[in-house]
Amino acid sequence: MIVIKIGGSVACKDLTKVVQNLPKYADRSVVVHGGGCLVNELLKRMGVEPRFLTHPGGVVSRYTDWETLKVFVMAMSWINKQIVSALYALGVEALGLTGADIGVVRAKRKEKVLVVDERGRQRVVDGGYVGRITDVAAERLKPPPLKVVAPVAVSERGELLNVDGDQLAFDVAKRVGAERLLLLSDVDGVLIGGRVVPRLTAEEAEALSRSEEVRGGMKRKLLMAAEAAKLGVEVVIANGLAGSPIDAALNGAGTHIVKNI
Ligand SMILES: Nc1ncnc2c1ncn2[C@@H]1O[C@H](COP(=O)(O)OP(=O)(O)OP(=O)(O)O)[C@@H](O)[C@H]1O
Numbered sequence: 001m002i003v004i005k006i007g008g009s010v011a012c013k014d015l016t017k018v019v020q021n022l023p024k025y026a027d028r029s030v031v032v033h034g035g036g037c038l039v040n041e042l043l044k045r046m047g048v049e050p051r052f053l054t055h056p057g058g059v060v061s062r063y064t065d066w067e068t069l070k071v072f073v074m075a076m077s078w079i080n081k082q083i084v085s086a087l088y089a090l091g092v093e094a095l096g097l098t099g100a101d102i103g104v105v106r107a108k109r110k111e112k113v114l115v116v117d118e119r120g121r122q123r124v125v126d127g128g129y130v131g132r133i134t135d136v137a138a139e140r141l142k143p144p145p146l147k148v149v150a151p152v153a154v155s156e157r158g159e160l161l162n163v164d165g166d167q168l169a170f171d172v173a174k175r176v177g178a179e180r181l182l183l184l185s186d187v188d189g190v191l192i193g194g195r196v197v198p199r200l201t202a203e204e205a206e207a208l209s210r211s212e213e214v215r216g217g218m219k220r221k222l223l224m225a226a227e228a229a230k231l232g233v234e235v236v237i238a239n240g241l242a243g244s245p246i247d248a249a250l251n252g253a254g255t256h257i258v259k260n261i
């Protein structure tokens with residue numbers, strides 16, 4: 001099994017390359033996607049400024065109040081159906097789901113979260129509608145049909161919750177017992193000094209996530225990749241905007257994070 005995470009940066013720019021490459025993997029993969037850029041765009045159009053929280057270690061997450069949650073679910077559902085409908089045109093009858101659909105992704109609402117404020121002090125703030133994934137229904141995600149999963153979870157109280165796409169992709173990979181996890185984004189891989197780092201061990205990935213040269217969404221990808229690699233899942237961080245991006249990632253393009261080199 002391969003878990004393929006289509007980054008929001010790919011979904012907002014150009015889905016065609018990755019979608020065209022998907023049919024040949026439809027019988028052995030699960031697709032997870034992001035969509036942060038569309039969430040931001042819609043929020044701004046509605047006059048709401050996107051807000052982010054910085055956690056100790058530098059990982060950033062979206063502050064998701066009720067209004068933000070509505071926009072989040074709408075944006076993610078749109079991207080989900082863009083992928084499903086594009087696949088349909090290529091002869092793949094995929095099933096697009098949020099985590100609430102048939103309860104595939106369950107989470108607990110993070111009541112309180114630890115953040116670092118502008119002055120560098122740690123504070124505990126309200127967690128909003130953000131979830132910590134507790135369970136993924138792996139059996140329901142195995143093809144056929146190919147499942148396309150949006151980063152929205154459901155709580156036992158029936159709340160829809162924002163979950164991070166990379167985190168979800170990692171949890172899905174772990175639960176379905178995937179051999180590989182592809183994180184497709186809008187960069188050629190992990191860039192250090194302007195060059196793609198071809199190979200990393202889990203320990204190296206963890207150390208790099210703390211580097212000054214790794215920012216934003218890449219920090220979390222490296223942390224997730226390190227965790228996955230430790231479990232024996234090979235992670236590839238590669239460009240989803242390149243030609244045949246899945247083939248390329250499986251054939252050595254991008255940054256490969258493995259348990260041992
Ligand atoms: N050292 C680095 N190497 C490569 N990319 C980096 C690095 N540091 C920061 N980045 C940024 O990380 C981004 C990719 O992560 P990001 O979370 O923004 O995208 P995504 O995962 O495709 O989107 P989403 O989170 O919505 O699914 C790149 O666009 C790049 O700007």
Ligand SMILES: [Mg+2]
Nearest residue numbers: 034036166217
């Ligand atoms: Mg991201």
